[in-house]
């Protein structure tokens with residue numbers, strides 16, 4: 248890990264694919280926030296690189312509407328753009344990278360200088376870009392780190408080919424594979440909740456927990472970008488990476504230390520205990536238009552002109568995974584994700600078993616620990632209490648830690664901000680290691696192949712609904728009980 252004193256040396260952050268969507272919507276705003284908050288090394292130069300011929304002024308214009316500028320930030324913003332350059336060049340010609348190298352070198356005064364390359368480029372040019380960085384742009388007087396974005400292949404074979412390709416060019420310590428869910432506040436909090444609280448440790452196991460439900464919901468569909476999505480589908484887009492990463496943090500054993508490799512060793516270990524998903528343990532869905540909806544909601548996935556008319560690509564999926572170890576044998580971990588649903592939500596629900604030896608005539612409901620990742624970070628534990636007053640009735644209630652109420656002054660940073668800063672400080676704790684990726688594909692590849700080879704028809708669900716009704720029965724099959732009786736009362740502040 249880099250010492251903070253190293254922040255005195257020049258750093259260059261090269262954004263490849265600087266003309267693209269991710270760059271303008273996410274990466275430029277993120278580096279601006281880090282710069283604005285003085286979190287980066289003082290002497291950092293940012294260079295955008297892509298094929299499009301444009302000026303840095305044009306890059307600035309395109310990213311403008313995605314960057315929050317607070318009153319008083321104006322001069323800092325000018326300073327930020329003064330530290331930015333843009334160079335147009337091909338992705339496949341070494342000569343262009345040699346020119347890029349010369350350009351970077353101009354700013355590298357002194358004995359030490361570090362370089363970070365962010366690859367916001369499509370998979371089609373990934374190989375060329377990495378080879379050319381290695382051949383022409385490696386730092387000769389400091390570190391070189393490479394940040395890469397998914398997709399990391401589309402099955403076990405293609406992912407392994409990609410990993411082997413990268414391993415020929417860079418050491419694992421140089422590679423920062425982004426799964427942006429690992430940068431989210433409550434995902435990072437999972438380890439703290441579990442390992443810094445004695446109250447949870449003794450019950451975090453098959454003796455006490457009935458099932459774990461990890462959900463991702465989005466209220467919009469592919470909106471004209473289905474052409475890209477159709478090749479991947481919901482399982483590859485969200486379940487195999489974001490949800491499986493969350494699962495590994497919920498289920499792993501306590502790491503030896505907080506060292507990134509100790510943590511990642513435990514994540515890999517728990518993944519190795521999971522057998523590949525079987526076809527009857529997954530249910531897939533695809534959204535159809537809602538005739539009573541507004542605008543986009545009227546359109547189904549197959550109405551997207553970039554999607555083949557007979558596509559069976561899932562836009563929704565529920566799958567149950569079993570961890571065959573002493574802690575978790577028999578406990579279903581249910582992963583559930585979908586687009587064009589009724590709400591935006593990502594959460595973990597740890598559902599405890601029914602109370603044994605019931606003396607309350609069947610009125611007790613299961614305890615549930617809910618970790619809400621978004622929107623609005625919260626941690627709440629649903630539990631039974633006596634209803635206040637003279638009666639001796641049971642009541643469902645909760646212990647509630649809602650961040651917006653408890654930590655009013657704290658601005659929770661965006662996932663990308665944390666992760667990009669981690670690359671500068673050299674912490675790989677929240678990045679995906681090669682062997683984690685391999686395990687993820689081992690678990691998912693066979694069922695993805697079966698779904699595709701057998702052309703399994705996804706169950707239709709209406710845009711804006713909670714998903715296919717059959718999914719609820721699937722949850723019940725995996726011992727997730729929904730009673731519908733819990734009513735939350737938003738606390739009122741006096």
Ligand code: NDP
Pocket residue numbers: 462617625626627645647648649713719722728729730731732733734735
């Ligand atoms: P509930 O037990 O009431 O669960 C409600 C959720 O269950 C629904 O949103 C739905 O989510 C799911 N559901 C509905 N029907 C079924 C079914 N047939 N089978 C299985 N699942 C079903 O409790 P919640 O924990 O969701 O709390 C209710 C509300 O209170 C939520 O809006 C929550 O955000 C809020 N709350 C907020 C807190 C806070 O902000 N701190 C604290 C506590 C509660 P889905 O569509 O995802 O399946």
Ligand code: BG6
Pocket residue numbers: 427465484485593
């Ligand atoms: C991406 C998926 O990884 O995550 C997108 O490719 C999805 O399809 C996005 O919309 C969701 O991220 P977030 O942070 O908005 O929940």
